[in-house]
Amino acid sequence: MGLFILRRFGVMLLTALCLTFVVFFLTNLYPNLEKLAKTQGNQRMSDEQVEAWLENRGYLQPTLVKYGQWLGVMPGFQNTLEDGQFVGTCTRPGSTAEETSKYCGVLQGDWGYSTVFKDEVGKIVGKRLGNTGYLMFWVLVLMVPSALIVGVLAGMREGSALDRSLSTFSIITTATPEYVSGVIFIAIFTSSTVGLKWFKGTATQAMDNPTFENFFLPVLTIALYGMGYIARMTRASMTEVMTAQYIRTARLKGVSFSNIVMKHALRNALIAPFTVIMLQFPWLLNGVVIVETLFNYKGFGWALVQAAGNNDIQLLLAISVVSVFVVLITQLISDIGYVYLNPRIRIS
Numbered sequence: 001m002g003l004f005i006l007r008r009f010g011v012m013l014l015t016a017l018c019l020t021f022v023v024f025f026l027t028n029l030y031p032n033l034e035k036l037a038k039t040q041g042n043q044r045m046s047d048e049q050v051e052a053w054l055e056n057r058g059y060l061q062p063t064l065v066k067y068g069q070w071l072g073v074m075p076g077f078q079n080t081l082e083d084g085q086f087v088g089t090c091t092r093p094g095s096t097a098e099e100t101s102k103y104c105g106v107l108q109g110d111w112g113y114s115t116v117f118k119d120e121v122g123k124i125v126g127k128r129l130g131n132t133g134y135l136m137f138w139v140l141v142l143m144v145p146s147a148l149i150v151g152v153l154a155g156m157r158e159g160s161a162l163d164r165s166l167s168t169f170s171i172i173t174t175a176t177p178e179y180v181s182g183v184i185f186i187a188i189f190t191s192s193t194v195g196l197k198w199f200k201g202t203a204t205q206a207m208d209n210p211t212f213e214n215f216f217l218p219v220l221t222i223a224l225y226g227m228g229y230i231a232r233m234t235r236a237s238m239t240e241v242m243t244a245q246y247i248r249t250a251r252l253k254g255v256s257f258s259n260i261v262m263k264h265a266l267r268n269a270l271i272a273p274f275t276v277i278m279l280q281f282p283w284l285l286n287g288v289v290i291v292e293t294l295f296n297y298k299g300f301g302w303a304l305v306q307a308a309g310n311n312d313i314q315l316l317l318a319i320s321v322v323s324v325f326v327v328l329i330t331q332l333i334s335d336i337g338y339v340y341l342n343p344r345i346r347i348s
Contacts, residue, residue, distance in 0.1 A: 005174060005332070005336070008332050008335065009332075012328045012329075012332065014330060015324075015328060016321075016324055016325060017198050019324045020317075020320065020321055020324060021067060021321075022316060023216075023316075023320040023321075023324075024063070024066075024067050024070060025063055025067075027313050027316055027317060028063060028066060028313065030058070032058050032311055033054050034050050034054075034311065035058075035238070035311045036115070036311050036313060037053045037054055038050065038058075038228070039115070039311060040053075040115060041053050042340065043223065045211075051078070056079055056081055056087065057077070057079070057087050057088070058079065058087075058088060058089060061077060062306045069089045069104045069105060070089075070105050070106065070112075070288045070317070071106050071107055071297030072103050072104060072105020072106055072110070073103075073105070073107065074103075074106045075102050075103060075104065076088055076089030076090040076100075076101070076102065076104050076105075077089045077193050078090075078091075078100065080097070081103045086100070088100065089104060090102070090104035090110070090338050092113055093113075093118075095348045106321065109122065110122070111125065111314065111318040112314030112315075112318065113309060113314060113316070114312055114314060114315045114319070115310075115311075115313075116201075116306060116307070116310040116312040116315065117306075117312075117313050117315070121314050121315050121318045122318070124273060124315060125300075125303070125315070125319065127324060128299050128300045128302065128303040129299075129322065130300065131207055131297065131298060131299040131300070132284075132285065132288060132292070132299035132300035132301065133224075134210070134296065135218065135219065135288065135292075135299060136281070136284045136285070136288075138215070139219050139222045139223050139226070140280070140284075141286060142219060142220070142223040143222075143223035143226050143227045143230070144230065144277055146223070146227055146229070146231075147168070147226075147227040147229075147230035147231040147234065148270070148273065149272075150166050150170060150227070150231040150233075150234075150235075150325055151170075151230065151231040151232070151233065151234020151235040151237075151238060151273065152234060152235075152238055152261070152266065152269070153166060153241045154166040154167055154170075154231070154234075154235040155234065155235040155236070155237070155241075155242065155269065156238065156242065156261055157240025158239045158242070164236075166231070166235075167232070167235065170227070170228040170229075170231040170232050170235070171228065171232070172228070173225060173227055173228035174225065174228030174229050174272075175228075176224075176225070176336075177225070177290075178221055178222065178225050178290050178291050178294075179290050181221050181224060181225065182217075182218075182221040182290070182291055182295065183294070185217050185220065185221060186217070186294075189217065190217070191255070195259070196205075198213075198218065199213045199214070199217055200214075202214055202295070202296065203215065203217070203218050203295035203296060203297035204295075204296050204297065204298065205294075205300060206218075206297065207297065208297055217295065218291050218292070218294075218295045221290060221291050221294075221295075222284065222291050224285070226280055230273055230276055230277060230280070231275065233272055233273050233276045234269065234270070234273045235270075236272075237268075237269045237270070237272040237273060238265065238269040239272070240269075241265045241268050243267045244268075246264065247260060247264060247265060250264055272319035274334070274337055275334050276333035278330050278331070278333060278337070279330065279331075279334070281326060281330040282323065282326050282327040282330055285300060285301075285322075285323060285326050288300070288301040289301035289302070289304055289305060292305075293305055300319065300322075303315065303319060304316070306321050322342055
């Protein structure tokens with residue numbers, strides 16, 4: 001097991017380097033840099049002025065050099081402009097050459113400076129990630145138990161009326177996009193004209209003071225969409241287990257139906273859904289973009305939209321790196337958990 005985890009960590013590092021380099025290359029394409037120069041400088045800048053602005057700040061260096069500076073394995077770019085302003089990879093507004101570190105990158109814990117929020121990228125990502133983490137926690141609390149109960153109940157008696165009803169519900173929730181269900185919930189439960197006005201708060205207020213009224217609708221919107229998929233996987237796994245030979249043997253021995261489900265079928269039926277549940281973490285982290293934008297909940301997805309819309313390269317890179325590591329770590333946990341849940345799997 002130790003060698004398996006060590007190998008997986010090596011693959012994870014190699015994958016992270018490749019993926020972050022691809023994201024770095026795409027975000028540092030010249031059209032993006034040109035847009036950044038005009039946003040930070042002047043929208044009426046000529047092509048020569050744009051090129052000079054980028055060159056003076058180190059954006060026209062070779063991609064591998066800039067990537068090494070961003071990682072923190074190469075010295076950062078430094079330059080003093082004609083007006084005496086000191087600029088470079090590691091500089092911050094108002095900093096001097098003496099106050100600027102030679103190395104500043106991901107390995108040093110420095111994620112850069114946001115051109116939109118005018119703050120350290122690490123602080124922004126940490127705060128927004130905390131907001132989304134709180135949202136994810138309550139989504140999982142609502143989504144996972146509900147999906148497992150629906151899937152188990154549907155799979156216990158395949159083909160019954162209960163099975164057909166719950167399966168139809170699962171398909172409807174999965175087939176309904178989040179922006180559709182979110183708009184419907186807003187119109188029905190919060191609208192002051194035709195709605196029921198059951199929920200009076202806003203998701204923006206939930207960041208400081210979360211209550212049932214201002215926080216339940218975004219949680220319900222995300223949970224419903226993911227619940228159907230997990231429920232369908234659980235139902236399929238449960239129906240397969242209920243037709244296994246050892247289940248038939250237990251029935252012939254006179255074991256009660258409830259004991260067959262709880263003691264014999266449930267553990268084996270949860271092996272496949274466990275992998276699906278673990279894959280919900282990266283989906284929740286990056287898939288809440290629509291819901292957070294719709295409800296104006298300033299979390300990780302909302303920050304991603306702001307970074308992409310305003311060409312905030314450093315913030316966009318940091319969000320991409322966090323997303324990559326969340327996907328890789330959840331996959332590692334999923335593989336390890338799958339081995340423990342299914343003793344038939346052997347690591348060669």
